[in-house]
Amino acid sequence: MTTFVLVSGPFTGGWVWRETAGRLREAGAQACPLTLTGLGERRHLAGPDTDLETHIEDVVQLIDHLDAPDLVLVGHDYAIHPVLGAADRRPERIGRIVHLDAGVPQDGDAALALVPDQEVRERMLRPDGPAEYGGRVPAPKSGEWERWGSTAGLSARALDLLDRNAAPQPSGTLVQPLRLTGAAGAAATTGVFCTASGMTIAMAEALVRSGPPRFRALADPRVTFFELPTGHWPMLSVPDRLAAVLLAAAAGEGHRITVSGDEQPFSAKPFVLAPPECPRERTGAVDLFLPDADGPRPAVVFVHGGPVPAGTRPTPRDWPHYTGHARYAASRGAVGVTVDHGLHDLTAYARAAEDVAAAVALVRADPRVDADRVALWFFSGGGLLAADWLAAPPPWLRCVAASYPVLAPLPGWNTVDARFRPVDAVRTAGELPVVLTRAGLEHAPIAATVAEFLAAAGTAGIRIETIDVPDGHHGFDVADHTDDSRRAVRAAHSAVLRHLLR
Incomplete structure (x- = not known):
């Protein structure tokens, strides 16, 4: 018994x-x-x-x-x-x-x-x-x-x-x-x-x-x-x-999760593209990936997803995923930026937002960066951090991009501050360009926030440029090494760069 x-x-x-x-x-x-x-x-x-x-x-x-x-x-x-x-x-x-x-x-x-x-x-x-x-x-x-x-x-x-x-x-x-x-x-x-x-x-x-x-x-x-x-x-x-x-x-029943012994964690998986190496400089929590170009260049700040538990090593700015994006941006003539921020749990979005703002200020102060041409690119759970920038876009912010993002707190995420709701903030984004990359095989709760975001943007007359990966999973740019994934990454970078240079 x-x-x-x-x-x-x-x-x-x-x-x-x-x-x-x-x-x-x-x-x-x-x-x-x-x-x-x-x-x-x-x-x-x-x-x-x-x-x-x-x-x-x-x-x-x-x-x-x-x-x-x-x-x-x-x-x-x-x-x-x-x-x-x-x-x-x-x-x-x-x-x-x-x-x-x-x-x-x-x-x-x-x-x-x-x-x-x-x-x-x-x-x-x-x-x-x-x-x-x-x-x-x-x-x-x-x-x-x-x-x-x-x-x-x-x-x-x-x-x-x-x-x-x-x-x-x-x-x-x-x-x-x-x-x-x-x-x-x-x-x-x-x-x-x-x-x-x-x-x-x-x-x-x-x-x-x-x-x-x-x-x-x-x-x-x-x-x-x-x-x-x-x-x-x-x-x-x-x-x-x-x-x-x-x-x-x-009775020992239930679903069991299995992984192969050689399956790599997200933090070690290679990026879907193979961009060339480039000079990389580190200041505090920020890394700059520098293009082979003269004069101040536009910059793309890549904001990692999460939460990522404190003590995780390597930290996200060293993951092939984010360094790959930054190197690819540098190969296209922009300064690629990776940053570590403090999104260690669901209660830490305010702290993470402060870290991102400080990183952006540091990047804009660098003489190799055109301070009036900056884009922010958010991933996964980091998508909620886009809310501040959408709500009141500064004039130097030329584009916000998001890949498979969470755009509203998910069910059960009651600990997230109500401030971090891009589905609401997008209504006041004005003329700020937004580039959104969607995974066709996204988790249903996350996909629902994306649909809500697009509906809110449509009601407010905000134009969203969407790039779809129909057979892509969440994290497709490291999870799915397919032609569609590579096409989507290139297309998203091209869109962001177009807004930076206009």
Whole structure:
């Protein structure tokens, strides 16, 4: 008989699992919903010292009092932090860990980094933030649950249950870093994506194949994946389907991601073109790729995608992808520029925007650059950084380009500042030329933001020059070494250069 330990996210308690637990028991499993200290019917136990360690101990105590081997620990949202902490202390008791619409926190990570409510996160980041809240983050009010996750699929009754039963979250649980020794590293793992939150198995596969090396761990044969077509609270929106998924996960079922041993990560894949070498100079976080030409030349600043975890090596400005674009720009007579910026997580767009602005200022101050002829070229998740430049284009900005960009925060990206919405900013772009390269096999959530962007531009009378790669994937300029990819890259560079020289 499989035993499930069910631990829910912020503001909720064991009550939220009632229907899912019932389905599991009907199937012959043992289901043990856990209410963490300070929440649900235990809200009166919250105190100034209630923190992540308190919640880890809650899970450990339940594990110790269950007479069952190979427990399945299910952590929803924030609860994956205490679940992983407990598994690290009782690894011999754990058969599988299920990340239910939850992240994959590492040693030293605090849950606050992924709190989707921007106002709460920013307030808590202040030195006196937790004290201002009196040690407890207020539960969302009626109509505010969307700020903490997609409410897709929730009935009026389910939303009413959240409103009536929600309890304030002890602030110490969000700010205390998770400490892991790695003892539970051998446990089997399952990720369950609630697709209305924005993540899908296809996107996870793309991260494994083209993202930072740390995502390669998701291709371990002990890791499986499921999708649920619903929002962030599947135990309330689709309890039957969630129970079926948990039972299948416990049986070792689910989708597995496979990669060949010699498959290169995105950071090492070669560019689709082979532009000649050229002089390269580094100043701080900025690299200039210089053309063989006299006098000040126009410049193209290539803004990498992300988020890219801090500590990733090599950094993006050294990836063949971006150096290839910069060298090709130099071969066409422009100064190519690569830059490292601080988009290390979804909360860091403002910092990244400052880094890009500083890089552009440095480039324009270089005597080899024509300061009145600059283009900015954005890629993937870096596309959101185009918003500032589209909203109020300076006169020296001759073109904005974007390749397979994210042009509005994706579902579940609630932590992104509302300022970074190119779908809105494009309405005031005026006469600024925009060159957009689309991948025909783009991930559906990203493609939806591109469609929204084009519709907004059309309504505002903004002309967008589009270059399509019908059989191209996200990142086609390193992922798909085809004639169509090469044609698209050349065409996009030609368009940008045309606007720079006009």
